[in-house]
Amino acid sequence: MKRRSFVQASATVGLGLVVGFRFEALLAQEAAKPALPNPFDAWIRIDAAGDVTLVCGKSEMGQGIHTALTQILADEVEVDWARVRVEQAPTNGAFYDHGTGGSSSVRGSYKTLRQAAATARTQLVATAAEQWKAPVSECRAERGEIVHAPTGRRLGYGALAAPAALRPLPDPATVVLKDAKDFRIIGQSIPRNDIPAKIDGSARFGLDVRVPGMLFAVIARCPTFGGALKSFDAAKAKASPGVVAVVEVPPGPKGSFAPGGVAVVAKSTWQAIQGRNALAVQWNPGPHAAESDATLRKSFEQLTSAPATAFRSDGDAAAALASAAVKVEATYELPFQAHASMEPLNATVDVRADRAEAWLATQDPKWAQDLIMEVTGLKAEAVTVHTTYMGGGFGRRASADYIVEGAQVSQLVKAPVQVVWTREDDMQHGSYRPAAMHRFSAALDAAGKPVAWLDRMSSVSISRQWDDPAKVKPWASEIDGAVNLPYAIPNLRMEYADAPSGVPRMWWRSVEHSINGFAVESFVDELAAAARVDPLAFRLALLAEPRLVKSPNDPDGTPLDTKRLKACLELAASKAGWGEPLPAGRARGLACHFSFLSYAAQVAEVSLVNGAPRVHRIVAAVDCGRAINPDGVAAQVESSVVYALSAALKGSISIAKGAVEQSNFHDFEVLRLPEMPRVEVHIVASDTVPTGIGEPGLPPVASAVGNALFALTGKRVRRLPIRASDLA
Amino acid sequence: MAEFTLVVNGQPHKVDVAGGTPLLWVLRDSLGLTGTKYGCGVAQCGACTVHLDGEATRSCLTSVESVGARKVTTIEGLSPDRSHPLQKAWVAEQVPQCGYCQSGMLMTAAQLLSQKPQPSDADIDASLGAHICRCGTYQRIRSAVHRAAADKGGAR
Numbered sequence: 095m096k097r098r099s100f101v102q103a104s105a106t107v108g109l110g111l112v113v114g115f116r117f118e119a120l121l122a123q124e125a126a127k128p129a130l131p132n133p134f135d136a137w138i139r140i141d142a143a144g145d146v147t148l149v150c151g152k153s154e155m156g157q158g159i160h161t162a163l164t165q166i167l168a169d170e171v172e173v174d175w176a177r178v179r180v181e182q183a184p185t186n187g188a189f190y191d192h193g194t195g196g197s198s199s200v201r202g203s204y205k206t207l208r209q210a211a212a213t214a215r216t217q218l219v220a221t222a223a224e225q226w227k228a229p230v231s232e233c234r235a236e237r238g239e240i241v242h243a244p245t246g247r248r249l250g251y252g253a254l255a256a257p258a259a260l261r262p263l264p265d266p267a268t269v270v271l272k273d274a275k276d277f278r279i280i281g282q283s284i285p286r287n288d289i290p291a292k293i294d295g296s297a298r299f300g301l302d303v304r305v306p307g308m309l310f311a312v313i314a315r316c317p318t319f320g321g322a323l324k325s326f327d328a329a330k331a332k333a334s335p336g337v338v339a340v341v342e343v344p345p346g347p348k349g350s351f352a353p354g355g356v357a358v359v360a361k362s363t364w365q366a367i368q369g370r371n372a373l374a375v376q377w378n379p380g381p382h383a384a385e386s387d388a389t390l391r392k393s394f395e396q397l398t399s400a401p402a403t404a405f406r407s408d409g410d411a412a413a414a415l416a417s418a419a420v421k422v423e424a425t426y427e428l429p430f431q432a433h434a435s436m437e438p439l440n441a442t443v444d445v446r447a448d449r450a451e452a453w454l455a456t457q458d459p460k461w462a463q464d465l466i467m468e469v470t471g472l473k474a475e476a477v478t479v480h481t482t483y484m485g486g487g488f489g490r491r492a493s494a495d496y497i498v499e500g501a502q503v504s505q506l507v508k509a510p511v512q513v514v515w516t517r518e519d520d521m522q523h524g525s526y527r528p529a530a531m532h533r534f535s536a537a538l539d540a541a542g543k544p545v546a547w548l549d550r551m552s553s554v555s556i557s558r559q560w561d562d563p564a565k566v567k568p569w570a571s572e573i574d575g576a577v578n579l580p581y582a583i584p585n586l587r588m589e590y591a592d593a594p595s596g597v598p599r600m601w602w603r604s605v606e607h608s609i610n611g612f613a614v615e616s617f618v619d620e621l622a623a624a625a626r627v628d629p630l631a632f633r634l635a636l637l638a639e640p641r642l643v644k645s646p647n648d649p650d651g652t653p654l655d656t657k658r659l660k661a662c663l664e665l666a667a668s669k670a671g672w673g674e675p676l677p678a679g680r681a682r683g684l685a686c687h688f689s690f691l692s693y694a695a696q697v698a699e700v701s702l703v704n705g706a707p708r709v710h711r712i713v714a715a716v717d718c719g720r721a722i723n724p725d726g727v728a729a730q731v732e733s734s735v736v737y738a739l740s741a742a743l744k745g746s747i748s749i750a751k752g753a754v755e756q757s758n759f760h761d762f763e764v765l766r767l768p769e770m771p772r773v774e775v776h777i778v779a780s781d782t783v784p785t786g787i788g789e790p791g792l793p794p795v796a797s798a799v800g801n802a803l804f805a806l807t808g809k810r811v812r813r814l815p816i817r818a819s820d821l822a
Numbered sequence: 823m824a825e826f827t828l829v830v831n832g833q834p835h836k837v838d839v840a841g842g843t844p845l846l847w848v849l850r851d852s853l854g855l856t857g858t859k860y861g862c863g864v865a866q867c868g869a870c871t872v873h874l875d876g877e878a879t880r881s882c883l884t885s886v887e888s889v890g891a892r893k894v895t896t897i898e899g900l901s902p903d904r905s906h907p908l909q910k911a912w913v914a915e916q917v918p919q920c921g922y923c924q925s926g927m928l929m930t931a932a933q934l935l936s937q938k939p940q941p942s943d944a945d946i947d948a949s950l951g952a953h954i955c956r957c958g959t960y961q962r963i964r965s966a967v968h969r970a971a972a973d974k975g976g977a978r
């Protein structure tokens with residue numbers, strides 16, 4: 095089969111050598127996409143100074159991606175770290191680019207980026223060889239220079255860039271990737287390239303964008319989901335100082351979930367907020383005004399009490415349950431969760447008659463561009479999106495409701511506008527991590543071995559809200575991490591039913607894995623307790639036989655390898671001193687989980703302080719393939735642990751009368767510094783391709799903590815966040 | 823609207839705003855000093871922390887008219903060249919992730935060190951415990967404050 099060519103050189107006078115390529119061409123879903131007008135979405139540029147720049151659309155939200163990508167580039171192109179940088183490519187009509195999410199940036203581009211970098215290096219070798227009239231085999235690349243071994247002659251990349259751009263690129267078959275043993279930069283804990291700007295106030299986030307003549311806007315939105323504007327009186331708002339316009343904003347294009355409302359536009363953010371406070375507005379509450387946590391819970395209970403669509407059925411779980419020696423049943427519940435990124439949502443957009451420009455903290459600049467086109471009727475060539483640093487994303491910034499609002503308001507007032515969401519807006523008009531319920535039944539045989547596992551799951555499906563109902567797959571972002579149960583249980587059945595809800599939802603760091611990692615790993619722990627077997631030994635026995643477990647959501651994807659999961663579990667347990675004595679009042683619990691093609695296991699050490707759970711230590715092991723930047727991997731795991739602990743121990747989103755009850759960090763609490771446990775991260779040495787790391791550290795946290803609390807108190811944690819009353 | 827003169831990072835600035843306007847928005851919207859961040863607006867997160875005469879203060883709840891003659895220092899004025907021991911320690915410990923909360927963290931930590939050059943863990947808890955970092959950089963913040971206190975800032 096002829097390999098699709100995805101690397102190509104172009105010469106632009108003054109630019110040096112530019113190699114364009116498809117950033118994630120090797121991802122299965124990419125191959126399936128239709129042909130694009132421009133085949134490239136990323137470029138490597140080598141300029142006359144010998145500096146090497148990666149131009150790509152991947153956005154930095156704190157995960158360190160700009161550092162990891164340049165490490166890969168520097169190593170493969172063979173320059174020193176000081177020579178490489180990243181340039182955030184604007185999105186305009188000229189090319190297609192990718193969103194940033196799903197812990198996919200490194201795993202998706204590792205091969206293609208290296209291939210493109212090696213192509214550039216090979217090209218420079220060939221160019222030097224030609225100049226020296228020497229055979230290519232006598233020339234090699236070394237730290238930004240091509241060296242002619244027999245004579246010791248050297249030519250810098252800077253001098254070679256321009257002539258290299260004039261030659262046809264080498265035959266892909268002659269491009270040889272570096273041997274991993276020669277890596278100098280990949281695998282090193284290189285300091286991040288975005289940190290200097292983040293300690294002196296110079297890093298520019300979305301909210302920091304300043305454009306000449308810009309106005310600031312806040313929007314009044316219907317507090318109940320699905321409601322609509324009934325009427326408003328703008329007189330007082332218009333009289334408020336600095337307010338220049340009060341405009342009705344219609345609901346955004348279908349699928350954007352921009353709810354519309356009334357925008358108050360002013361000369362400063364504070365004036366806009368004050369103006370909105372003065373606005374008199376009435377709403378039609380809409381069809382979901384009666385929704386509450388109680389109504390949703392009732393739906394979940396009904397839906398998990400009856401058979402539903404099965405996504406995995408091995409053996410005969412019903413029969414095995416009917417004849418069980420010991421039967422264990424338990425129900426797990428999780429609430430909605432807010433992303434609550436530190437930087438509230440915002441969008442700065444300048445819509446003109448013939449073009450539009452936007453400055454956005456977004457995980458998906460391409461979708462942003464599409465929606466701005468839809469709102470304005472402009473063509474792709476006329477809409478440019480500049481991606482800024484994000485003050486956190488966690489999945490929320492993969493949505494585009496706030497971006498649509500920016501375009502709408504700018505278009506309405508004919509000026510560049512920054513739409514600012516207050517923290518209250520951000521909390522109450524989110525796209526939340528779904529609420530969910532798992533109802534489990536399992537059977538143990540007389541020896542305490544699990545022989546049947548029935549998992550009935552219901553959640554508020556993410557996909558359900560935006561897909562074409564005829565093609566909808568409500569389970570698409572809901573069942574992974576539950577359906578591909580790694581443990582060897584002969585009779586297994588996993589069902590899913592989605593529950594109706596008007597609450598908008600979106601991917602929240604680790605998506606369904608945050609739900610399923612908690613439920614599955616807690617229930618496995620219950621089985622270990624019922625079997626009176628140590629939780630580690632119980633899991634290891636069920637992972638003893640190496641197997642590959644596929645997910646029906648991704649049948650052609652990389653399956654879960656139980657060997658790697660087991661190794662992770664063993665590493666975490668040994669580093670944590672599993673089984674060794676602890677001071678009185680402390681206990682350990684453990685959990686493991688596979689997500690985003692990476693493996694994670696954690697041991698939590700807990701106590702009770704005045705009856706409330708306190709986590710003292712988390713020992714984490716991860717296998718994410720080759721770690722590009724080990725310290726960056728550790729930082730992502732630390733970060734995932736904190737995000738998960740906030741959801742396990744602190745705030746959640748509750749619904750009453752069709753609206754969110756929380757409004758700011760006083761009633762949506764998050765973990766703070768005094769409660770921070772010691773987090774130790776151990777990375778399994780691996781030379782397989784890198785896999786995700788932004789999210790896989792999250793799913794085991796809540797279950798490891800809950801399992802530790804069970805070991806301490808004998809009370810099983812079956813709902814989050816953990817309440818002191820559930821442990822008493 | 824009224825005219826106020828603010829001394830920010832050693833420079834006097836005249837602004838014409840309503841007296842009740844929070845200092846946060848004057849810094850960000852009137853003076854273009856966007857290093858000071860908005861995170862909650864209600865003194866819950868600490869992202870907006872600046873110094874008033876050296877005292878860490880939440881600018882989101884500080885009206886411009888209440889500033890008076892007090893000197894305002896923002897993250898942009900913490901040092902001219904990222905040379906404050908905390909900034910060096912922040913690099914050495916690779917603290918920031920998204921970075922959005924870090925201006926406020928640094929400003930509060932700077933006041934802590936000026937008052938307690940050798941802070942204990944409990945001191946750090948008491949001082950920075952009222953800040954929020956959604957990226958979860960707390961462990962590194964603690965290490966970095968200790969590092970700065972030991973004046974071990976610099977390359978790792």
Ligand code: FES
Nearest residue numbers: 861863865868882
């Ligand atoms: S913005 Fe002032 S404390 Fe959060």
Ligand code: FES
Nearest residue numbers: 920921923955957
């Ligand atoms: S570094 Fe992102 S909120 Fe603290």
